[in-house]
Amino acid sequence: MFELTGKIALVTGARRGMGAAHAIALASQGATVIVTDINAKSCSSVVSQIKKSGGTADCYKLDVSNAKEVNSVISSIVKKYGRLDILVNNAGIYQTKPALEISEKDWNQTININLKGQFLCAQRAAKEMMKNNWGRIINISSVASGQVGVGIAGGAHYTASKGGVIGLTETLAIEFAPLGINVNSVAPGAIDTPMVQAAKMPKDAMAGMLAGVPLRRIGRPEEVAAAVVFLASDEASYITGTTLYVDGGWLAS
Numbered sequence: 001m002f003e004l005t006g007k008i009a010l011v012t013g014a015r016r017g018m019g020a021a022h023a024i025a026l027a028s029q030g031a032t033v034i035v036t037d038i039n040a041k042s043c044s045s046v047v048s049q050i051k052k053s054g055g056t057a058d059c060y061k062l063d064v065s066n067a068k069e070v071n072s073v074i075s076s077i078v079k080k081y082g083r084l085d086i087l088v089n090n091a092g093i094y095q096t097k098p099a100l101e102i103s104e105k106d107w108n109q110t111i112n113i114n115l116k117g118q119f120l121c122a123q124r125a126a127k128e129m130m131k132n133n134w135g136r137i138i139n140i141s142s143v144a145s146g147q148v149g150v151g152i153a154g155g156a157h158y159t160a161s162k163g164g165v166i167g168l169t170e171t172l173a174i175e176f177a178p179l180g181i182n183v184n185s186v187a188p189g190a191i192d193t194p195m196v197q198a199a200k201m202p203k204d205a206m207a208g209m210l211a212g213v214p215l216r217r218i219g220r221p222e223e224v225a226a227a228v229v230f231l232a233s234d235e236a237s238y239i240t241g242t243t244l245y246v247d248g249g250w251l252a253s
């Protein structure tokens with residue numbers, strides 16, 4: 001089960017954190033993985049790690065908020081590898097700021113990367129996937145997305161973008177179903193990555209947050225990557241338009 005041999009997978013924002021874990025996990029199931037990031041130089045260590053374990057990977061610079069770049073990078077990948085089967089829309093930023101202090105520039109930056117970037121990549125990737133009548137698009141949202149999820153103080157722009165990702169996922173799932181493309185989102189809870197480390201949350205605030213998580217600990221990137229592999233596989237053939245929360249039970253408590 002969860003065999004991905006022969007599949008070409010693209011992961012955005014994959015030089016570190018969860019993106020790197022998704023890339024490594026997809027490669028370990030046999031996919032050829034295209035590791036992309038706005039900062040391409042440091043993608044090479046993820047590519048080396050995959051190659052050392054016997055996998056196949058390549059690396060491209062890709063700023064997901066730039067439509068021209070999205071188009072040209074996906075065109076180059078398809079020229080080289082002949083197809084694109086799996087897209088993991090992982091790239092994202094989190095800049096904590098009280099809503100009263102968020103500037104228009106801050107707002108646009110977060111929405112452009114976290115939400116528009118996912119749309120641009122999904123739209124371009126779907127044009128390739130539909131040629132083979134098979135595709136998997138996995139959009140990374142967050143528990144910080146409102147409605148079923150939660151609001152997060154200091155993240156008005158972030159939660160708006162991640163809630164948007166869920167609406168985008170549901171709509172693309174409907175539109176792309178006739179094309180053989182399943183679109184789902186994965187919504188992580190608190191996961192130990194450079195993004196969370198950079199937020200420099202005070203110890204007692206982190207402890208307070210984790211007190212509301214039934215599993216009483218922060219998650220590991222690999223625990224989210226396992227959900228991504230599942231949704232990318234043939235075994236997830238009847239799952240589309242859904243959001244899988246990987247949150248240690250946070251939303252259940």
Ligand code: NDP
Binds near residue numbers: 015062064141194
């Ligand atoms: P990281 O910050 O560790 O990794 C994100 C990567 O995306 C970085 O390498 C970053 O590069 C890159 N990136 C930023 N902007 C762009 C862009 N325009 N185009 C391409 N790449 C870009 O984050 P995480 O691993 O923690 O998060 C991964 C995803 O998971 C994000 O979408 C995040 O919102 C989501 N998430 C994270 C949670 C957590 O607890 N960690 C919880 C819920 C969701 P650079 O460093 O140069 O900016």
